[in-house]
Amino acid sequence: MSDLLNSASLVMIPSGYKEDVVYSQIPTNGSGDLSFTRASNGTRINSAGLVEVCPWNLYSYSEIFSGGGWFNDGTSTATNNFATAPNGTMTAAKVVANTANGYAYKSTIVAPNTYTLSYYVRASANTTMSIAINDPGGSGSSVKSNIAVTTQWQRIEHSALVTLGTSFYIDYAALQTGVDYFIWGAQVNLGSTAKPYFPTTDRLNVPRLTYQNGGGGCPSLLLEKQSTNLFTYSEQMDNSDWFKNNLTITANSTTSPDGTQNADLLDDGTASSTQHWIYQGTSFSNSTAYTISFYAKYVSRKYMAVNIYNGSTSQYVVYDIQNGSVYGSTGDVTASITSVGNGWYRVVYTRTMSASGSPNFRIAMADDTGNETYTGSNKQVYLWGMQCEASSYPTSYIVSTSSSATRVADACFKTGIGSLIGQTEGVLFADVNWIVKPEAGSPIVGILTLNNNVANLDNCIILGIERQSGGTNRVYSFVQNSGSTVAGLFGSNITNGRYKIAFAYKNNDFVLYVNGVQIATDTSGTPPTTSEVLVGQRFQGDSFLMNDSINETVLFKTRLTNAELASLTTL
Numbered sequence: 001m002s003d004l005l006n007s008a009s010l011v012m013i014p015s016g017y018k019e020d021v022v023y024s025q026i027p028t029n030g031s032g033d034l035s036f037t038r039a040s041n042g043t044r045i046n047s048a049g050l051v052e053v054c055p056w057n058l059y060s061y062s063e064i065f066s067g068g069g070w071f072n073d074g075t076s077t078a079t080n081n082f083a084t085a086p087n088g089t090m091t092a093a094k095v096v097a098n099t100a101n102g103y104a105y106k107s108t109i110v111a112p113n114t115y116t117l118s119y120y121v122r123a124s125a126n127t128t129m130s131i132a133i134n135d136p137g138g139s140g141s142s143v144k145s146n147i148a149v150t151t152q153w154q155r156i157e158h159s160a161l162v163t164l165g166t167s168f169y170i171d172y173a174a175l176q177t178g179v180d181y182f183i184w185g186a187q188v189n190l191g192s193t194a195k196p197y198f199p200t201t202d203r204l205n206v207p208r209l210t211y212q213n214g215g216g217g218c219p220s221l222l223l224e225k226q227s228t229n230l231f232t233y234s235e236q237m238d239n240s241d242w243f244k245n246n247l248t249i250t251a252n253s254t255t256s257p258d259g260t261q262n263a264d265l266l267d268d269g270t271a272s273s274t275q276h277w278i279y280q281g282t283s284f285s286n287s288t289a290y291t292i293s294f295y296a297k298y299v300s301r302k303y304m305a306v307n308i309y310n311g312s313t314s315q316y317v318v319y320d321i322q323n324g325s326v327y328g329s330t331g332d333v334t335a336s337i338t339s340v341g342n343g344w345y346r347v348v349y350t351r352t353m354s355a356s357g358s359p360n361f362r363i364a365m366a367d368d369t370g371n372e373t374y375t376g377s378n379k380q381v382y383l384w385g386m387q388c389e390a391s392s393y394p395t396s397y398i399v400s401t402s403s404s405a406t407r408v409a410d411a412c413f414k415t416g417i418g419s420l421i422g423q424t425e426g427v428l429f430a431d432v433n434w435i436v437k438p439e440a441g442s443p444i445v446g447i448l449t450l451n452n453n454v455a456n457l458d459n460c461i462i463l464g465i466e467r468q469s470g471g472t473n474r475v476y477s478f479v480q481n482s483g484s485t486v487a488g489l490f491g492s493n494i495t496n497g498r499y500k501i502a503f504a505y506k507n508n509d510f511v512l513y514v515n516g517v518q519i520a521t522d523t524s525g526t527p528p529t530t531s532e533v534l535v536g537q538r539f540q541g542d543s544f545l546m547n548d549s550i551n552e553t554v555l556f557k558t559r560l561t562n563a564e565l566a567s568l569t570t571l
Contacts, residue, residue: 004568009420010533010555014221017207019055019200022221022412032420034535036207040408043397044208044222049215049341050259051385051397055206057198058108058115058188065093065104065183072104078183085184086120086153092184097177105134108188110162111235111401112252113262118157118187118194123149124180133160149181157194191260207412208396210549213340220433220549222396223536226409229398230282230388234405237264237278237383246376247276247365256384257295257344263384268301268365268376275372277364282388284359286311289392291350292361294385297343298322301379303366306349308333311357318370319347321381328370334392334438344384348394361388393437395547409545411537415453418531422557425506425527428463428477429568431552435496438471444478445546446538447501448553450530455540458483459528462538463503465546466490475519477503477512479527486510486525498551500569506559516570518562 005011010032016023017036024032046052061068063085066078075098082094095104117133132143142160149156189195200206209219233239238251246269253265268276284290296304298321307316315331324345326335334350353359365381367374385397398407430447443466450461457480466476472493479486489503489512502513510522535553536546560568 004560004564005554007556008554009422009557010417012221012535012553014207014209014219014550014552017209019203020205022207027420032414032417034412034414034533037205037411038408039204040406041203041206042208042222042224042407042410043399044210045213045215047211047215047219048259049211049213051257051340053190053399054208055198055200055203056189056195057200057203058110058190059106059186060200060203062186062198062200063091063093063184065095065186070104070106076104078104083182092120092182095181095183097179097181106186109401110188111262111399112163113190113260114159114161114192116157116159116189116191116194118155118185118189118197120153120155120184120197121149122151122153122182124151126150127179129181131156131158133158133162135160135162155185155194155197159192190258208410210396213338218551220551221412221535222549223410223412223545224395224407224547225391225543225545226406227389227391227395227398228404228406229400230390230404231280231386232400232403234386234398234400235262235264235384236401237266237386241280242278243280245277246271246274247278249278254297254382255342257340257342263295263297263382265299265380265382266365267378267380270376270378272375273373274376275362275364276376277362277372279360279362280388282361284353285390286353286355286359288390289350289352291348291389291391291394292363293346293348293387293394293397294363294383295340295344296321296347297345297382299380299382301365301381302368303327303370304347304381305364305366305370305372306347306361307364307372308349308351308361309357309359310351311354311359313354315351316372317349318366319345321345321347346394350392350394352392393435393547412535413537413540414533416531417533418529420555420557421450421530421533422555422559423527423529425557425559427502427504427554427556427558427560427565428461429500429502429552429554429556430463430550431498431500432546433498433549433551434465434473434494435548436471436473436494437467437547443467443544444476444538445536445544446534446542447536447546447550449534449538451532451534451539452528452530453532453540455542457539459530460539461503461505461527461530463501464538465494475499475501475512475514477510479505479510479525481526481528486527487522489520489522491519498571500571502560502565502569504559504565509559511562511565513565513569516566518566
């Protein structure tokens with residue numbers, strides 16, 4: 001941390017988090033920790049560069065063994081918060097089997113894949129136990145038996161493939177009578193190895209610290225609007241919800257961007273002069289922008305095409321999934337293709353529906369000249385992570401199974417924090433990764449906002465981005481006191497990339513800096529009194545969210561010098 005940041009009153013550099021909380025680096029006593037809400041799960045890019053559900057622990061109430069969704073055989077009993085856990089807290093449960101082979105279980109809905117169960121256990125005397133993963137729709141129980149349990153804490157784990165089931169059950173089976181077992185930290189995670197333990201209650205409101213594709217480096221805090229994946233079975237194109245035309249699908253053929261073997265293989269067969277596509281019967285609303293995205297990997301068929309009929313015309317885009325480029329497109333379509341590592345690309349297609357007709361779409365394979373109609377020759381591609389959302393741009397991947405799935409909007413804030421805010425002077429600073437997004441109506445989105453614990457802008461200081469009509473974006477700062485505008489400073493248009501932005505305020509003294517350069521000033525007005533900090537939004541319940549990732553946010557209680565502002569914002 002730089003010497004300049006040591007003089008800040010609040011510093012949030014995403015690194016530490018848990019359910020409901022993003023920790024601040026300054027202050028360290030908890031008074032600056034930010035509250036976090038998102039009443040759903042979400043995905044992020046983890047430090048290894050893989051798409052990961054957050055939280056990765058698929059169990060809720062991971063330290064509750066009596067209640068919290070746990071069931072037993074009627075003879076075993078569990079007492080919560082009975083003993084000291086491996087982390088030093090009084091959160092370990094005592095489990096006693098009143099008859100031999102007592103057991104308890106908890107079900108968790110999952111998609112077919114390999115999963116690992118793990119938890120910490122010790123006993124009052126050396127003994128043994130078993131654990132099992134039950135796949136009721138597939139291969140039955142996979143049991144790990146006669147696990148030696150001692151009086152010292154150890155982490156035990158067991159992995160199994162869940163093939164056809166829609167849920168599986170976790171047992172601590174074959175408990176011995178006359179022995180007290182102590183259990184803590186139950187976890188189920190995707191993959192064949194146990195990930196670091198992540199404690200959960202309801203599994204909601206977990207911040208997403210995301211990395212650049214490829215992983216490594218420092219994480220940033222991902223904040224996005226609410227969005228719904230309208231596609232069902234987003235990782236199972238062999239399911240009957242997906243209609244197929246002149247192609248075959250082999251499920252779970254290779255490792256996907258989430259690091260497990262659950263990506264499907266599409267083969268274009270040998271049919272003559274025809275089209276080779278998949279689609280779902282998704283309903284589109286007129287005059288609404290939709291974005292289709294999916295992950296594709298080249299095997300032997302180089303081109304993929306996405307075609308949406310918007311109610312009046314069909315427009316298609318052809319993507320080169322071997323070299324990662326948009327090969328050809330027509331009409332009013334926004335298209336992109338981005339490498340995510342290991343030969344995988346995320347393909348994106350956006351189009352607005354017209355005011356008449358019945359919109360529909362298809363995702364097709366294309367021949368070596370980019371044509372959708374051709375004679376198949378058993379050439380192949382891998383696909384995974386199919387998504388369709390009512391949005392003018394793609395958001396992070398939302399996993400779906402038998403129904404559409406919604407990721408609720410992220411919200412990061414702290415109320416009652418007036419003591420950390422400069423009331424008569426100060427600085428708002430943010431380091432962000434920005435992706436330009438088209439929006440109608442010139443909405444202002446807040447990157448870092450000071451407000452007054454209300455759902456309006458009567459008293460606020462905003463450092464943000466203005467999304468202008470026509471698809472251009474610009475940095476924007478705004479001050480309002482008692483409902484009257486005090487200052488509004490903005491810069492020139494910005495493009496995709498990283499930006500360091502600072503807005504300094506003081507009576508009759510306002511200045512905006514972007515990437516080391518002074519952008520605008522104002523020399524008239526009085527800043528308001530505020531008591532709340534919001535990250536990625538303007539006020540409580542704001543519908544215009546940042547929808548990007550934040551590397552750092554900082555507050556100062558005094559106005560820095562212009563030289564300090566230039567230094568702070570230099571990339």
